[in-house]
Amino acid sequence: MSSSAASRPPWWAHAARPTRPAVPWALLVRAAVGTAVPLFVGLACGRLGFGVFAALGAMHATLNDRMEPARLRVQRIGTAVGASAVGMVIGGALRHFDVPLLAAVVVLTLLGFASGALSATGPRGSAAGMLLLVSAALGDGMAPAHPWWAAGPLMLLGAGLVLLLGLPYRPARPADDPRVQALAAVYEALGGLLTALGTPQGAAARRVLTARLNQLQDLLQDPLSSLLPRPRRTRPTPSPLPQESAHLHHLHRAYEAALAASEAATGLLWAWRPVPPEVAALPSALARQLTSPASTAASTPADSPPNNPASSPPDAPATSKLPDWSPDTPARQALDAALRTAADAVAGRAGDPATAVHAAPAPPPDPWRLRARLLSRGSARYGARVALCVAVAEAVTAGLPLDRAYWVPMTVAFVLKPDLGSVFLRAVSRAVGTVLGVALTAALLSLTTEPWLLAAVAALCVALLPYSAAAHYGLNTAVMTPMALVLVQLGGQSGVAEVGPRVLDTVLASLIVLVFGYLLWPERAPHRIEPRIVTATGTLRAYLLSVTGPTLKDPAPSQVWLRRTAYRALADARQEVRHGLTEPPPAGRQAEAWLPATAALERLGGAVAAYAAQLRYGGRRPEPAEVTRVLAALEQLATAARAHRPPDGRTERPPGPHNPARSALAQAAGELEQLLR
Known part of the structure; x- marks a missing residue:
């Protein structure tokens, strides 16, 4: 065994170590209010069952909420909660029409296949596929709303409240745009990489930069080219762009320059060549300029003539300039050109054509891409994996005296979400987190069953989901379990005595996934x-x-x-x-x-x-x-x-x-x- 392998921590240390993400306060507040309002309204109106289903929709919206432009939020949350509402209606129909057990198992197994295939198409498909199966299991097991089909629309109503709470966020200035914040994070990470050139920390700094670029690319996934003005061949002097188009154009240019600078920095990292500290400090200065309260460059037409005084607003902040240095290698010359272009782009200047970096945004999304992925071999394999585990879960629960059998297939859906890492780690973490969550819930319900207090506890748990989901899957489960049990309690279907069996259900579901979705399934880590x-x-x-x-x-x-x-x-x-x-x-x-x-x-x-x-x-x-x-x-x-x-x-x-x-x-x-x- 090599020395590096001997010094590497064991697998269980990797599995147990949580991350420490930044606390997304805006998402936390939005989640708490979005969950508390339907529960409190339901309590006040004497229709708590309606409030519980609306709160479930708000919770599912919270799981998919991000700090991003409104159109992207609507697409992300709408896709996920729309699938969740469909699943709830399907599950409610199975229960309402008293579908025979064998037919219900077949329906849920087929739904499991569809859920797994959809989950393998990408992050949005993963969220939608998981919630489709989770809600179908819940709808088949929970007491239905009256009328039975109202649960789906109520979930959409709760999700709509979360969306509305995010609408006032519309940035008052360009520096508040999440895309600008992500772009500033890219330049900060670029500065970190330039500082780490020639040191053992360089590889880790490059990975941080790549992650920040991935995040920014996701925010800019809508084709920018369709929002930007097309080149004009007949008019030598372009007219000013609309404010939003100018803002997007500004982001586009600064993003391109960051990509070029990242390539040059990666080449310097490979060559083990540092740069002067004053050069390494420029990207951080550009990041501060992007998020400066006085920054108005984003609203400046980026194609304005460079010598036009109107192209530089009087309240624009002081721009960062590359210090004088003599790049003596091709990679350093490439970095010099990219940083000069970046300084011009961030400041809203047209830039020097001699150092301009010509790039392009990601190609427009193929409208048939989702269909191709949904019908791909990988999606079919993952659909079969989920369907097998759901079928086994339904067969096992049908033969055991479980009072809330829906908890087992629901847990299977959560554990088999494909973009959360190791299935083994999720299964074990799910069991451990559920034990902790059940213990906390049992202690709470032994002290009080006051509906108003339980509604506040459920809202608090939902508020913690955005942070716990980013920190560790086990911690997320420990937070989600009390929330789910409290909502079931508020629906009049649970009590202190019924909390313990949830541990058995979760352990049973985790064992099913470990055996049929991991040990006996050929698609493991390698x-x-x-x-x-x-x-x-x-x-x-x-x-x-x-x-x-x-x-x-x-x-x-x-x-x-x-x-x-x-x-x-x-x-x-x-x-x-x-x-x-x-x-x-x-x-x-x-x-x-x-x-x-x-x-x-x-x-x-x-x-x-x-x-x-x-x-x-x-x-x-x-x-x-x-x-x-x-x-x-x-x-x-x-x-x-x-x-x-x-x-x-x-x-x-x-x-x-x-x-x-x-x-x-x-x-x-x-x-x-x-x-x-």
Whole structure:
């Protein structure tokens, strides 16, 4: 065992360690008010059952609420709660029409397949698929509303209240826009990476930057190009843009500059070359400028003539300028050009055409993409996985004297949500968190059953969900369990004596998932990692071919998107390895075996960035032989991943900075061949 492996914490330490996210106070307040209002109104009107279903809708909306523009919030929450309402109506229909047991099991199993297939299509599909099955199980087990079909509309009503509470958020100034905040976070992370160049902390700083870029990309996922003005061929002087279009244009330019600066910084990280402290401090200054209270540059038309006094508002803040320095390598020259462009973009200036970075936003979403993913092999496999566990859960609960049998399939749906990491970790954390939550609920219900107080407790638990979900799955379960039990208590269906069986239900559901969705299911940690490795090699291949293509001095827009796609695929592969490390042996050891490959691919991304700088600024011409070596190594690594064979070699970072006279690609090819030998 290598020294690095010996010093790495055991799998259970990875699994138990919570994160410490920032407290989203606005989301917490919104969640508490959105849950408390329907419960209190229901109590005041004597229709508490209606208030409980509306509070469930508010809770499901809270699980999917984010600090983002209103249109994205409506899409995210509407998709999730819409699926939840459909599931509640289906479950309520099964109960209301007293559907025979076998038919109900078949319906829920088919719904489980649809839920799993939908969950595998992406984050929004994952939320919608989980809530579809959860609400169907709840609707089949809870006492129905009167009339029975009213539960779904009541949930939509509760979710609508959460949406309305977020509408007053509309930013009063551009600096308050969540996209601007995310952009500022990107520049802060970029400054952290530049500060860490040439130190052992560089790799961790690069991963932070990639995560911030991923977050910003998600916020900008709507095609910006459709909102920006089209180029005019007949009018030499463009007219001022509408305020919102100018704001989006400003964000777009600053985002492009951040992408270019990130590429240059990644190349410098690979080359182990630091930059002067005053240069490393510029991105943080740009982040402060973006969020400055006096910042009005976002509303300035970015295509205004550079010498027009009207293009700089009198109350605009002082702009940050790149200090005088002499970049002596191609990668440093690339960083210099990108930072100058970033300073111009953040300030709302047109910029110097000589240093402009030409980029493009993500391509518009394909309207058939969801359909293709829903019908893909991966979605079908995950749908079959969920359907199998639901069928087993229904069969087991039908043969056992469980008073609230819906709790078992509901727990199965929560544990099998595909984008929350290791299934093993979630199953164990769910059981432990439920025990803690049940203990807290039992203590509470032994002290009081006052409805008004219980409604306040339920609202408090929902308010804690945004923080606990980001901190740890077990903690989230410990918060969600009291909330669910209190809502059931308010509906008149529970009491202190019925709290204990929920532990048995949860343990039973966790065992079903561990056996049929984990131990007996072939798709465990390495089988999730290896497709990510194959995807990462493919995106790096496309990025390398775009770098060595015909547009060297002026990178094509497609190259920018290929670069971003490659870095995101690398982050996804690293994330899957990290999730695999939380599983016990042998799955944890197999995940650990892929760590060198993911590290090598991340270093290759930096080497390609450094090589791109050499081609653009160093006068180097493409080297077909070295490109062929790297492509052959990438294909060999992808073949090994498809065959479930982690490479046995190890690569070490060469001592000292990279010599800019040497080909960065040649060194990268040598490192990959060393890994694969």
